[in-house]
Amino acid sequence: MLITGGSGFLGSALVDLARTQGWNVVATYHSRRPQTQGVRWEALDLRDRAATRALVERYEPDVVIHTAYRQEGPHMAAITADGAGAVAQGAYVAQARLIHLSSDVVFDGERDGRYSEADTPQPVTAYGAAKAAAERLVVAAHPAALIVRTSLIYGGPDRPGRHERFVLDVIDGRAEAIFFNDELRCPIEVSDLASALLELAALDYKGILHVAGPDVVSRYEFACMVARAFGRDPARVRGGPSPAAPRRPRNCALDSRLAQSMLATRIRGVRDVLG
Numbered sequence: 001m002l003i004t005g006g007s008g009f010l011g012s013a014l015v016d017l018a019r020t021q022g023w024n025v026v027a028t029y030h031s032r033r034p035q036t037q038g039v040r041w042e043a044l045d046l047r048d049r050a051a052t053r054a055l056v057e058r059y060e061p062d063v064v065i066h067t068a069y070r071q072e073g074p075h076m077a078a079i080t081a082d083g084a085g086a087v088a089q090g091a092y093v094a095q096a097r098l099i100h101l102s103s104d105v106v107f108d109g110e111r112d113g114r115y116s117e118a119d120t121p122q123p124v125t126a127y128g129a130a131k132a133a134a135e136r137l138v139v140a141a142h143p144a145a146l147i148v149r150t151s152l153i154y155g156g157p158d159r160p161g162r163h164e165r166f167v168l169d170v171i172d173g174r175a176e177a178i179f180f181n182d183e184l185r186c187p188i189e190v191s192d193l194a195s196a197l198l199e200l201a202a203l204d205y206k207g208i209l210h211v212a213g214p215d216v217v218s219r220y221e222f223a224c225m226v227a228r229a230f231g232r233d234p235a236r237v238r239g240g241p242s243p244a245a246p247r248r249p250r251n252c253a254l255d256s257r258l259a260q261s262m263l264a265t266r267i268r269g270v271r272d273v274l275g
């Protein structure tokens with residue numbers, strides 16, 4: 001199994017779980033080489049499309065899980081969109097099962113209710129546009145790919161992710177922010193997502209699949225839950241509406257019932273996990 005972004009938050013959880021499940025794992029990093037043993041680590045720069053394709057083809061993996069990306073910066077589109085296309089080209093030549101990680105922000109967030117797999121992406125941010133472009137490039141290069149759209153990934157007190165660390169930075173006075181009470185997401189715990197992805201690796205389902213938590217919460221509610229779970233006072237979390245400009249995707253709630261119906265892994269709601 002080749003896991004791109006093995007040095008990242010989801011990638012490192014995937015690397016750990018895949019190893020315990022007996023997979024022979026090759027994982028990539030870009031700037032930080034992890035110390036995890038029992039894994040073959042490869043440096044990768046997704047901006048180098050030829051090298052990216054060559055790496056995937058060289059290992060002839062049975063499965064590729066592509067998590068690596070950039071959310072911002074001058075090279076965001078080259079890394080997040082074109083890089084994903086190169087991974088997919090390599091995976092196609094290697095005849096590998098490909099799972100590509102995508103995002104709820106491919107949607108504009110203007111609807112009431114949840115987005116299903118049949119809904120059409122309409123991104124309103126540069127990052128959302130890059131993830132939507134990545135989806136198109138991946139399917140064009142590897143028609144049997146599985147594209148998994150997910151939402152805020154968190155880990156709880158034992159494995160906090162960047163969203164949780166940011167909430168703590170604000171509460172503890174290292175950063176300032178208002179947490180939007182009109183921006184809705186379906187947070188998913190990182191080990192639930194890793195477990196679901198490894199199950200999906202063994203299936204042949206292709207196309208789009210939404211894999212996010214069942215609970216819809218605002219960023220403000222999420223921040224209050226994080227505060228409580230990490231022993232802080234939720235009264236220190238400031239909530240408010242998101243600004244009118246620049247435009248942001250507000251309601252990105254995903255309907256993940258199809259995924260849950262095919263998985264043994266129970267995707268827990270954030271209220272169950274962080275309470």
Ligand SMILES: NC(=O)c1ccc[n+]([C@@H]2O[C@H](COP(=O)([O-])OP(=O)(O)OC[C@H]3O[C@@H](n4cnc5c(N)ncnc54)[C@H](OP(=O)(O)O)[C@@H]3O)[C@@H](O)[C@H]2O)c1
Pocket residue numbers: 004005006007008009010011028029030031032033044045046047066067068069070079101102103104131150151152153154163
């Ligand atoms: N986090 C969320 O809440 C969230 C929500 C929805 C969807 N997703 C999707 O889930 C996936 C994983 O997210 P994450 O939060 O786990 O990511 P993350 O922790 O930010 O990790 C990103 C990974 O990409 C690698 N990377 C960065 N630039 C690269 C480049 N030029 N070439 C190759 N690799 C590069 C990083 O390597 P180094 O660290 O070694 O530099 C790191 O391993 C992404 O596809 C994202 O779109 C995430």
